Amino acid sequence: MAVELNHSIIWARDSKSSAAFLAEILGLPAPARWGPFEVVATANGTNLDYLDRDGDIASQHYAFLVSEDEFDAIFGRIKGRRLSYWADPGQTRRDEINRHDGGSGLYFEDPDGHLFEIITRPYGSGGWNP
Numbered sequence: 001m002a003v004e005l006n007h008s009i010i011w012a013r014d015s016k017s018s019a020a021f022l023a024e025i026l027g028l029p030a031p032a033r034w035g036p037f038e039v040v041a042t043a044n045g046t047n048l049d050y051l052d053r054d055g056d057i058a059s060q061h062y063a064f065l066v067s068e069d070e071f072d073a074i075f076g077r078i079k080g081r082r083l084s085y086w087a088d089p090g091q092t093r094r095d096e097i098n099r100h101d102g103g104s105g106l107y108f109e110d111p112d113g114h115l116f117e118i119i120t121r122p123y124g125s126g127g128w129n130p
Helices: 015-026 068-080
Strands: 007-012 032-034 037-041 047-052 061-065 105-109 115-119
Touching: 007 015, 015 037, 015 047, 015 068, 015 115, 068 105, 068 115
Parallel strands: 007 047, 061 115
Antiparallel strands: 032 037, 037 047, 105 115
């Protein structure tokens, strides 16, 4: 069997609302409850399992590869919610989209401060190298 990422746990102050936020922004099915988790399933079978946590939550980063049409739809939902977005992970290029490798990419935060990224081309696929 080839090695594949199956799931990752994402800490949240309110797992139900945070999971719903991500699913809605990305246009994914509503999260499903599984034990203590709110599970967001992606098209490639990788699950993001939201789990409640009290206290500080360290920011995590997740990147999603999407089509150009999906990018446009997600970007529309980001703008519709008036969420901040950036072209870079350091969050210095606000209200910009990056064009790395001939594609489109941006970063946005969820309610718990996790940094999510959507890209239309895998990094390095068009020769871009930071």
